[in-house]
Amino acid sequence: MLGSRSFERAGPSGEDIRAFPGSFYAATIAEPIDAPALAGDAITDYCIIGGGFTGLGAALALARGGHRVHLVEAGPIGWGASGRNGGQVHVGWQQDLPWLEARLGRTTAAALWQAALAARAHLDTLIALDEDACDYRPGLIHADHRPGMVAHTHAHVAMMRDEWGYDSLIPLNNEALRAVLASEAYHGGSFDHLGGHLHPLKLALAMARAAQHAGARLHANTPCTALAPDTDGWRVVTPHGVIRAGKVLDATGAYARALVGETDAHVLPINNYIATTAPLGADLAHELIRNGAAVSDGRFVVYYFRVTPDHRLLFGGGESYGYRMPRDIGAFVRPHMLRVFPQLADVPIDHAWGGTLAISPNRLPFVIEPRPGLYAANGFSGVGVVLAPWLGDAVGRAMAGEANMGYDLVQRLPAPRFPGGRWMRWPTQALAMRFMALRDRF
């Protein structure tokens, strides 16, 4: 037996796994997906554990390839980070190209950049699966909260254009930024035409429906409570049935907690929070962000925000490193929101929720095969909207024996473990993160 766990609740936060959190996203989907819990045993070629972007990407690729694939998800499909994130579409990796080049060399950095562009193009094909096109809106502003950061951002824009041929990025000086963003908290930045924002739960559900359509068997409310090697593969144990599968993908994100110990050692779960205001009306919403883009800033604990199609401000900010989420998440997020938009002091918060993201030591995702036939893909470190569906697709195809650039590349990246082992990595790393977060205040 590799690992086993109880599933009355899930995640470091101890949230109820049976229903979506009270998010704006859960309130604005037409209907949840019909994916009945597993009842009885099954035999299959591939079993995916986790119904987020990574697992759904793999299930979709395998089903489209004509393979027998089952997916088990502890909660409703899209319950984890994929169904509740900021919806910001970032082009690239959590580390920039100079960082990648300095550590991994020019050739790997160039391959990673091409992969990032391929992942962005892949996202477009998934957005097109949804009848609302996942409410996608183009444009992403990077906003600098310290005047001294602006020169660095502009140098980065020039470097991306001159060295890497990326001309979707333009610099914004203070005046240009103020023309589109009604906040005095920022001093300049950049605008990426290829970035944007979307409704992440619509994306997850569109991927799930497409996977089902292609023949994948999806089981919501079906936690894997134990995983054990079997004669011809793996036994995926769930409360009401066992799936025997040739190969298994652990795609449990930050919510795994000891299912596969080898994966756990590479990931630190961190809670991050989002709130949406009551509808502001088209005029005020337009006034806040005139070009309708998403915005994220340069803080260590990033502020990210955007306007929803029904004219709310959706604002993400604040993290916690303990096991519990704050009791009143709206009150937790509000002071962060008011630092950027003090003009919203009297506006009520309608929805507030938290999510748990999986940070890796080098902030790059990883794929590992800790035992023969057992794969894990994880560690997106806050930029999984573009990369996780793409990497899930790549891993699914690799599991089926199809060579592909994405899998080969990510599988060769260094995948360090957090120091401190299963129990000590949390307090030591959390302390380090708290220290970094403190620097945002000065």
Ligand SMILES: Cc1cc2nc3c(=O)[nH]c(=O)nc-3n(C[C@H](O)[C@H](O)[C@H](O)COP(=O)(O)OP(=O)(O)OC[C@H]3O[C@@H](n4cnc5c(N)ncnc54)[C@H](O)[C@@H]3O)c2cc1C
């Ligand atoms: C608050 C927040 C904001 C974010 N904002 C952004 C953003 O704006 N842009 C961006 O690019 N990225 C963002 N991210 C990161 C992004 O959401 C993730 O990188 C991405 O969703 C990871 O997808 P995943 O499939 O790996 O994990 P998840 O979506 O977390 O999926 C894992 C699933 O596995 C299930 N599971 C766990 N254990 C078991 C088990 N034993 N049996 C069955 N199922 C199990 C969980 O219930 C969960 O649904 C954010 C994340 C958070 C939390």
